[in-house]
Amino acid sequence: MPRVALTPAAAALIRQLSGRHGPLMFHQSGGCCDGSAPMCFPLGEFRTGASDVLLERLEVADVDEPVPFWMSADQYAYWSHTHLTVDVVPGRGAGFSLEAPEGVRFLIRSRLLEESDLPAGAPPLGEAP
């Protein structure tokens, strides 16, 4: 059972963005303003490291490379009991996320993980590139 999933609308937006920007990545933000929202960047634009966990490599139909979904490890400590679904809504997030100029914003929807769908083991920590 994956920790992170995509709605069809989010998958379609990833297809559109990857056609324009190439391979993509997510890093889940925290804090003020547009915090608590997932930020979408060209793959490698945001440097992950040993303080991050890789929650998922999201497979999207017709997109060559899976889209890794990252979160800082200390934030994950508070999120680990929830399953995340990346959705998309009309809006205009600030931050440097790629979808904002399209008039839409990625959004996280959450539900509690059940015992049965807990993935085996903790997600892997990132490594310094």
Next chain:
Amino acid sequence: MSRYAAPGTEGAIVDYQARYDHWIGGNYVPPKLGGYFENPSPVTGAPFTEIARGTAEDVESALDAAHAAAGAWGRTPAAERALVLNRIADRMEENLERLAVAETWENGKPVRETLAADIPLAIDHFRYFAGALRAQEGSLSQIDEDTVAYHFHEPLGVVAQIIPWNFPILMATWKLAPALAAGNAVVLKPAEQTPASIHVWLGLVADLLPPGVVNVVNGFGAEAGKPLASSPRVAKVAFTGETTTGRLIMQYASENLKPVTLELGGKSPNIFFDDVSAGDDDFLDKALEGFTMFALNQGEVCTCPSRALIQRGHYGDFLAAAVARTERIVQGHPLDTETMVGAQASNDQLEKILSYLEIGDREGARVLTGGARADLGGELAGGYYVQPTILEGGNHMRVFQEEIFGPVVSVTGFADFDDAIEIANDTLYGLGAGVWTRDGSTAYRAGRAIQAGRVWTNCYHAYPAHAAFGGYKQSGIGRENHRMMLDHYQQTKNLLVSYTPKKLGFF
């Protein structure tokens, strides 16, 4: 009750133009690639102006203009720079109502707040830094009888400032006033949700500033923010926002070996000890208002007191009174002077808040009041309104750990002093906190034990200039609102001078 006419309607005291270009080198300049984006008012959801969609090309033009202006501005005598700031403040004061209405239409916040807080605070901020600059001195250290170290303040040069959408004019002022006082030229990018009100401000004060000293490039983070933040031509980047973008800006700055100041939000605890309820008096009344401050600015404040910790001895009575106080909040048209809670700033912000109400429900948090979108009907039906909401639960829940940035407070109880501090500090952030008690010793010990940059003690949500504001932990780096900000925008030049004719004797 009275209501200001909306900008663009009959009787309005302020109107927006149909379009705003970039402000570069003292002129409005169309975007090089020719793009614009619509800007809706959160009050109704309807667009009211369009804004230049900036790109790297526009950022470069703005940096050219800023570099051309920085030298002369930095050499301008402190008295003259201070005079410019004071004149900006005077011009704003003469137009306070117009700025307040423009800001409310842009952001959705009640005009009661823009009239009494946002704009007066911004005016005072310019005056404060005018005064701080006049009083700033360098220093000297006598190393020995013939050797003196002189320390001069010098401007950094050209600085980049990326502004958030929750207090568009006030947050721009927090960054502009110290940077300009310190002698820098600025390239500023407003938030894409609230890109327009700064242009109303510019329309009032542009003639007071030498061309190129302040440049405004609008646009999206990915298209205009990134080339600005990653430019080797800026001496510093200042940003208010969230943690991922904060890290990205540090990453860009590290590539250029430039300093940053970051303000990245919080999940601020507001602690109510038992003795708050020892009397039914003014102080209890003030504490209940302090609880209800979570709804100020629709909760869109980095220091929103979004976790209320109430000691068990008075938990039931205090919380019941707090729920009653919250239910007396008047929500309505942001341009009504009686309205206390207006619209959230954008649709995606509204959606995010609703997603957190859902998470709270799934985690077992109890809704004590509110808990849903507010449908105010009529012309407000398309606007972004949320009922002031009180949730009750435990500090491990995500609604206690993440910034919802809406009018939502999560309440839990605590047993004693140590329990309160443990819960208060069990968070990734450390921007603000509130402590309420009649015991001065408890207040002092709690204030020192909480890991946060600002501990309001028997008050909340006051933002006077001359009180340092900034974060511990993941809430950021650096401070704002205080004369120490001059140091954040200045280099230290040391002249180490020898007055002896005698050689050292080494060679």
